[in-house]
Amino acid sequence: MISEDLYCSFCARLLDKTLIQGVERPTCLKCRRVIYYDPKLAVTVVIEVNDKVIMVKRAVDPGKGLWGFPGGYVNRGERVEDGAAREVNEETGLIVIIDRLIGLFSEPNDPIVLAVYSGHKVGGCLNSDSIEVMDVEGFSLNHLPPLAFERDLSILETWKKRKSL
Numbered sequence: 827m828i829s830e831d832l833y834c835s836f837c838a839r840l841l842d843k844t845l846i847q848g849v850e851r852p853t854c855l856k857c858r859r860v861i862y863y864d865p866k867l868a869v870t871v872v873i874e875v876n877d878k879v880i881m882v883k884r885a886v887d888p889g890k891g892l893w894g895f896p897g898g899y900v901n902r903g904e905r906v907e908d909g910a911a912r913e914v915n916e917e918t919g920l921i922v923i924i925d926r927l928i929g930l931f932s933e934p935n936d937p938i939v940l941a942v943y944s945g946h947k948v949g950g951c952l953n954s955d956s957i958e959v960m961d962v963e964g965f966s967l968n969h970l971p972p973l974a975f976e977r978d979l980s981i982l983e984t985w986k987k988r989k990s991l
C-alpha cells in the first residue's frame with residue numbers, strides 16, 4: 827500500500843536494516859544515513875443528506891466491493907479541508923463545504939493518519955467519476971451496507987456524539 831525505499835536516495839546503495847532504539851529502520855551503511863518515514867495523511871468526510879450518510883462502494887483493495895466514507899490522500903501543499911472537499915467531489919459528484927474536524931484516527935504500525943471531517947452538500951448530485959469507486963449511495967444509520975473498515979463504525983459513533991453537542 828505504502829512502499830518504502832529499497833535504495834538510498836543519496837548514493838543508490840541497497841538499504842540495510844538496523845535496529846535503532848528497538849525499531850528496525852532502513853539504513854544506508856555507506857552514507858551512514860538512517861531513514862525515518864513520515865506518516866501519510868488521508869481524509870474522509872461524513873456527509874449527511876436527507877438523514878442518510880453518503881458512502882462509496884470501493885472498486886479497489888483494501889475492501890474492494892465493500893463500503894466506506896468518501897476520501898483519500900491529501901496532496902503535499904494542499905490545504906487539508908480542500909483535499910477533503912476535492913476527494914468527496916471526485917468520488918461522489920457532490921460539492922461539499924467541510925464543516926468541522928470529527929477527529930484524527932491513527933493506529934500503531936499504520937503509516938496512515940486519518941483526519942475525519944463532517945461536511946454538508948451545497949451542490950452536485952450523486953455520480954462517481956472515480957475509478958476507485960464503483961457506486962455511491964446514501965444510507966440510513968440503521969441500514970448500513972457491509973463496511974470495508976471496522977474503523978468506520980467508531981467514526982460514526984464519534985460523529986454522532988459531536989453532532990449532538
Ligand SMILES: [Zn+2]
Nearest residue numbers: 834837854857
Ligand atoms: Zn547512501
